[in-house]
Amino acid sequence: MTSTAAIKVLGLGGSLRDGSQSERALRIALAGAAEAGAETRAVTGGDLALPFYDAAEDRRSADAAALIEQVRTADGLIVVSPGYHGAMSGLVKNALDYVEDLRSDTRPYLHGRGVGLIAVAHGWQAAVTTLAQLRQVTHALRGWPTPLGGAVNTAEVKFDDAGGASEEKVFHNLRLIGRQVVEFGLAQRAL
Numbered sequence: 001m002t003s004t005a006a007i008k009v010l011g012l013g014g015s016l017r018d019g020s021q022s023e024r025a026l027r028i029a030l031a032g033a034a035e036a037g038a039e040t041r042a043v044t045g046g047d048l049a050l051p052f053y054d055a056a057e058d059r060r061s062a063d064a065a066a067l068i069e070q071v072r073t074a075d076g077l078i079v080v081s082p083g084y085h086g087a088m089s090g091l092v093k094n095a096l097d098y099v100e101d102l103r104s105d106t107r108p109y110l111h112g113r114g115v116g117l118i119a120v121a122h123g124w125q126a127a128v129t130t131l132a133q134l135r136q137v138t139h140a141l142r143g144w145p146t147p148l149g150g151a152v153n154t155a156e157v158k159f160d161d162a163g164g165a166s167e168e169k170v171f172h173n174l175r176l177i178g179r180q181v182v183e184f185g186l187a188q189r190a191l
């Protein structure tokens with residue numbers, strides 16, 4: 001019997017900065033997923049400030065355990081990172097390192113999950129290299145990057161605190177990424 005439960009989409013990313021542009025981009029993509037029928041959650045900012053991932057340690061902090069459980073139960077993810085020196089931030093990469101704790105699951109790592117990927121930097125070069133890196137990490141984690149990825153240059157577009165963007169096309173593309181995560185989740189469910 002096919003489940004009629006909503007597809008669960010977990011958003012992960014942003015920075016520790018008040019008014020984080022990457023977190024705002026994430027929230028637009030999550031709104032696109034919600035519009036497509038998903039139940040959405042977000043782990044952002046300070047909630048991502050976890051201890052450095054230690055593969056030799058069995059115990060996890062409460063925040064880390066909660067993050068692992070949210071990834072485990074998600075049907076799809078949206079990961080957004082600022083571009084720091086041409087790469088994803090340490091905050092986001094460390095959170096992704098915790099996906100290692102799903103290695104022995106029946107759905108190991110990001111197996112079977114669509115992953116929307118968005119990089120937000122203050123220039124095109126870092127936006128593009130960070131998006132490529134997010135895709136590489138997603139492949140390594142056995143996830144399925146959505147066809148559309150987001151490379152956002154905050155020198156040219158700004159996100160406001162009401163969930164909007166100064167460029168309609170960017171706003172549309174971020175929402176479409178959220179929608180594609182839901183479409184992939186529904187397709188997986190129908191297998």
Ligand SMILES: Cc1cc2nc3c(=O)[nH]c(=O)nc-3n(C[C@H](O)[C@H](O)[C@H](O)COP(=O)(O)O)c2cc1C
Nearest residue numbers: 015017020021022082083084085086121122123126
């Ligand atoms: C440590 C650090 C390194 C950065 N490196 C780059 C960079 O290499 N290229 C770039 O275009 N922007 C760079 N930026 C700018 C950020 O990518 C940009 O401001 C982004 O919007 C920050 O995300 P946030 O608004 O979510 O904090 C850097 C910012 C910081 C704090």
